[in-house]
Amino acid sequence: xxxxxxxxxxxxxxxxxxxxxxxxxxxxxxxxxxxxxxxxxxxxxxxxxxxxxxxxxxxxxxxxxxxxxxxxxxxxxxxxxxxxxxxxxxxxxxxxxxxxxxxxxxxxxxxxxxxxxxxxxxxxxxxxxxxxxxxxxxxxxxxxxxxxxxxxxxxxxxxxxxxxxxxxxxxxxxxxxxxxxxxxxxxxxxxxxxxxxxxxxxxxxxxxxxxxxxxxxxxxxxxxxxxxxxxxxxxxxxxxxxxxxxxxxxxxxxxxxxxxxxxxxxxxxxxxxxxxxxxxxxxxxxxxxxxxxxxxxxxxxxxxxxxxxxxxxxxxxxxxxxxxxxxxxxxxxxxxxxxxxxxxxxxxxxxxxxxxxxxxxxxxxxxxxxxxxxxxxxxxxxxxxxxxxxxxxxxxxxxxxxxxxxxxxxxxxxxxxxxxxxxxxxxxxxxxxxxxxxxxxxxxxxxxxxxxxxxxxxxxxxxxxxxxxxxxxxxxxxxxxxxxxxxxxxxxxxxxxxxxx
Amino acid sequence: xxxxxxxxxxxxxxxxxxxxxxxxxxxxxxxxxxxxxxxxxxxxxxxxxxxxxxxxxxxxxxxxxxxxxxxxxxxxxxxxxxxxxxxxxxxxxxxxxxxxxxxxxxxxxxxxxxxxxxxxxxxxxxxxxxxxxxxxxxxxxxxxxxxxxxxxxxxxxxxxxxxxxxxxxxxxxxxxxxxxxxxxxxxxxxxxxxxxxxxxxxxxxxxxxxxxxxxxxxxxxxxxxxxxxxxxxxxxxxxxxxxxxxxxxxxxxxxxxxxxxxxxxxxxxxxxxxxxxxxxxxxxxxxxxxxxxxxxxxxxxxxxxxxxxxxxxxxxxxxxxx
Numbered sequence: 001x002x003x004x005x006x007x008x009x010x011x012x013x014x015x016x017x018x019x020x021x022x023x024x025x026x027x028x029x030x031x032x033x034x035x036x037x038x039x040x041x042x043x044x045x046x047x048x049x050x051x052x053x054x055x056x057x058x059x060x061x062x063x064x065x066x067x068x069x070x071x072x073x074x075x076x077x078x079x080x081x082x083x084x085x086x087x088x089x090x091x092x093x094x095x096x097x098x099x100x101x102x103x104x105x106x107x108x109x110x111x112x113x114x115x116x117x118x119x120x121x122x123x124x125x126x127x128x129x130x131x132x133x134x135x136x137x138x139x140x141x142x143x144x145x146x147x148x149x150x151x152x153x154x155x156x157x158x159x160x161x162x163x164x165x166x167x168x169x170x171x172x173x174x175x176x177x178x179x180x181x182x183x184x185x186x187x188x189x190x191x192x193x194x195x196x197x198x199x200x201x202x203x204x205x206x207x208x209x210x211x212x213x214x215x216x217x218x219x220x221x222x223x224x225x226x227x228x229x230x231x232x233x234x235x236x237x238x239x240x241x242x243x244x245x246x247x248x249x250x251x252x253x254x255x256x257x258x259x260x261x262x263x264x265x266x267x268x269x270x271x272x273x274x275x276x277x278x279x280x281x282x283x284x285x286x287x288x289x290x291x292x293x294x295x296x297x298x299x300x301x302x303x304x305x306x307x308x309x310x311x312x313x314x315x316x317x318x319x320x321x322x323x324x325x326x327x328x329x330x331x332x333x334x335x336x337x338x339x340x341x342x343x344x345x346x347x348x349x350x351x352x353x354x355x356x357x358x359x360x361x362x363x364x365x366x367x368x369x370x371x372x373x374x375x376x377x378x379x380x381x382x383x384x385x386x387x388x389x390x391x392x393x394x395x396x397x398x399x400x401x402x403x404x405x406x407x408x409x410x411x412x413x414x415x416x417x418x419x420x421x422x423x424x425x426x427x428x429x430x431x432x433x434x435x436x437x438x439x440x441x442x443x444x445x446x447x448x449x450x451x452x453x454x455x456x457x458x459x460x461x462x463x464x465x466x467x468x469x470x471x472x473x474x475x476x477x478x479x480x481x482x483x484x485x486x487x488x489x490x491x492x493x494x495x496x497x498x499x500x501x
Numbered sequence: 502x503x504x505x506x507x508x509x510x511x512x513x514x515x516x517x518x519x520x521x522x523x524x525x526x527x528x529x530x531x532x533x534x535x536x537x538x539x540x541x542x543x544x545x546x547x548x549x550x551x552x553x554x555x556x557x558x559x560x561x562x563x564x565x566x567x568x569x570x571x572x573x574x575x576x577x578x579x580x581x582x583x584x585x586x587x588x589x590x591x592x593x594x595x596x597x598x599x600x601x602x603x604x605x606x607x608x609x610x611x612x613x614x615x616x617x618x619x620x621x622x623x624x625x626x627x628x629x630x631x632x633x634x635x636x637x638x639x640x641x642x643x644x645x646x647x648x649x650x651x652x653x654x655x656x657x658x659x660x661x662x663x664x665x666x667x668x669x670x671x672x673x674x675x676x677x678x679x680x681x682x683x684x685x686x687x688x689x690x691x692x693x694x695x696x697x698x699x700x701x702x703x704x705x706x707x708x709x710x711x712x713x714x715x716x717x718x719x720x721x722x723x724x725x726x727x728x729x730x731x732x733x734x735x736x737x738x739x740x741x742x743x744x745x746x747x748x749x750x751x752x753x754x755x756x757x758x759x760x761x762x763x764x765x766x767x768x769x770x771x772x773x774x775x776x777x778x779x780x781x782x783x784x785x786x787x788x789x790x791x792x793x794x795x796x797x798x799x800x801x802x803x804x805x806x807x808x809x810x811x812x813x814x815x816x817x818x819x820x821x822x823x
Binding site for chain 1: 540541542546547550551553554557563565566567568569571572575576579605608651654680682683684685688689691692693695696697698699711712714715716717
């Protein structure tokens with residue numbers, strides 16, 4: 001323990017030269033900008049930086065990559081709050097309450113919450129990375145195909161109940177999302193599905209254009225249709241995170257930090273799922289669940305804490321098992337390999353202080369986003385005061401460029417427009433957009449889990465129900481669904497009344 | 502206001518610039534994209550990234566790795582086969598490139614729709630098993646499979662990958678039952694192997710060696726003709742009672758069809774020169790990688806030969822096309 005502290009102090013000190021500090025400032029800023037630009041994801045940011053840092057000494061290169069990673073996951077909240085476009089898939093959940101707050105003139109406060117949530121989330125994840133890496137690495141191995149299948153089903157079921165209103169409508173939206181994920185070549189044998197002979201459809205719907213469409217472009221359509229009033233900036237609004245926001249929501253922060261770290265550790269699910277899970281859990285625990293989606297501080301705090309806590313979480317299995325916990329962590333692992341660091345079971349033996357180096361890099365990345373959270377926001381808020389005829393075309397261009405940039409396919413722009421129109425229509429019909437998007441994220445995981453599980457068990461469904469973690473998951477799902485049946489709800493309401501009488 | 506608009510516009514300009522992929526006369530006068538049709542972190546990705554780094558130096562332009570995973574490497578390969586033949590989009594793929602046509606319906610022809618550039622390396626594979634499996638040797642494994650039919654689950658990084666075919670070869674040679682579980686890349690397969698849901702996996706040395714040295718999995722045998730200098734205690738499959746057994750994965754570089762001859766020559770020469778560098782040789786020797794420098798025409802012949810060999814294995818082992 002004491003040795004650990006000394007090693008950590010030593011790691012912290014090793015970056016205290018002007019060059020490293022300059023790199024921290026630059027790469028955190030680059031991360032925040034990459035994150036804030038729709039279409040440039042954290043994964044792409046880390047990949048881009050890997051190429052740019054190839055000639056640097058390994059510790060400085062990894063410092064740049066980790067700062068970019070943390071910065072990008074945080075930066076995505078900017079466009080989510082201000083424009084309702086998730087800057088990266090990780091901040092889709094932040095759109096719901098973040099943009100609602102901005103519409104109420106509280107964009108500054110929303111960004112302050114995003115800053116405090118992200119900083120604290122990273123710190124919570126870092127705590128586990130520093131102290132429990134060897135123990136927690138094994139956790140990733142407890143989850144196999146069977147568990148991932150239920151986890152995905154659980155996600156969609158919970159998403160249906162997320163945004164209030166009729167859960168049935170939420171589940172229908174979730175099923176549309178799962179269906180969208182099934183379009184294109186399936187992941188295992190590359191068999192074409194729903195492609196109708198089109199090469200573009202065979203490539204499937206990319207997540208980023210779908211997200212940018214369903215949130216950003218749909219929002220734009222709403223804005224065009226509605227006669228809106230210019231957003232008033234609340235004179236008491238401030239981007240400085242409020243201590244009260246942190247102390248009043250400490251339960252949400254701790255819970256989301258734990259969930260985010262845990263989701264991070266699991267391979268195959270990343271920051272986006274971490275944000276949604278924390279959001280869903282916060283809603284269940286909240287005293288004011290009806291506020292979620294309409295500008296709930298709790299909701300935004302949960303989403304922002306969860307996705308950033310996922311970052312250190314995702315690095316835990318990289319270091320112990322050589323298995324990345326999320327997509328950007330996979331690129332980070334590839335970069336480690338290039339720089340001659342072999343992550344995996346050998347790392348504790350070959351370079352035992354490396355874990356502390358990574359924690360120190362994470363620490364500096366956290367300071368980086370805190371700095372930009374406090375300084376870069378006031379200017380950005382003015383985006384909200386730009387008149388509609390000026391800002392809407394810019395948003396449209398951002399949506400198009402962001403969708404195109406991800407893989408330079410014109411088809412992705414059509415996907416963005418298509419999902420925008422669908423998102424607009426279902427919003428008008430009072431269906432929630434969040435489950436649709438989450439269905440797309442989880443559909444692939446669900447399918448792979450089910451198919452791989454069935455092959456592993458020789459076609460038997462039994463392990464899906466009898467394995468301990470699976471059992472907990474499916475029982476929870478059944479309970480959630482049953483509790484949403486109107487007749488059951490009436491029964492409980494009557495009992496409550498009877499008891500009160 | 503004006504500053505804000507300028508900021509937004511300049512940001513857009515940067516994005517647009519990054520996205521632009523136009524052809525130019527003097528090649529290469531802008532970054533080259535190297536498509537790796539696998540997720541980051543696996544053995545193909547690792548070697549491809551090393552190559553990208555080496556080419557960046559020799560070409561004087563950055564070579565940017567673009568992981569386009571999915572569809573058994575078909576999605577990334579398809580992208581390159583339809584890219585403009587200007588030398589700014591290249592493909593780094595593993596041996597399943599040549600195996601794929603016998604297993605899946607592809608949107609391209611592997612010979613007609615690509616320009617072969619260079620063979621990068623031939624890599625042996627390690628057969629590794631979960632530590633809880635009683636088998637200590639290949640012979641034990643076969644005995645175990647015979648005694649417990651239907652109990653053995655082996656992972657497949659990609660359908661038709663070298664690991665898959667080596668396992669099929671082993672299975673049909675021994676005449677035992679091994680269930681093959683398909684994964685999307687070797688990384689998730691390791692999660693299940695370490696978690697005990699898979700009993701075994703056959704993977705290029707580069708991917709498996711860390712897990713073996715860390716004691717997380719046990720290596721039963723290596724598929725090359727000689728033992729590895731990095732793992733001198735691990736026998737070859739041939740030593741373990743299957744005389745003549747040898748199987749390699751291999752990696753190569755391709756471009757879109759009709760790539761200009763001078764671009765092909767330059768890249769081929771650069772790859773071959775890189776392979777001769779002492780530090781590369783040392784590292785490759787440790788992992789048992791074999792290098793066969795050759796012309797683009799040699800590589801084209803090699804791809805045809807390997808494709809024919811795999812067609813035979815697939816037919817003999819009775820692997821069904823999907």
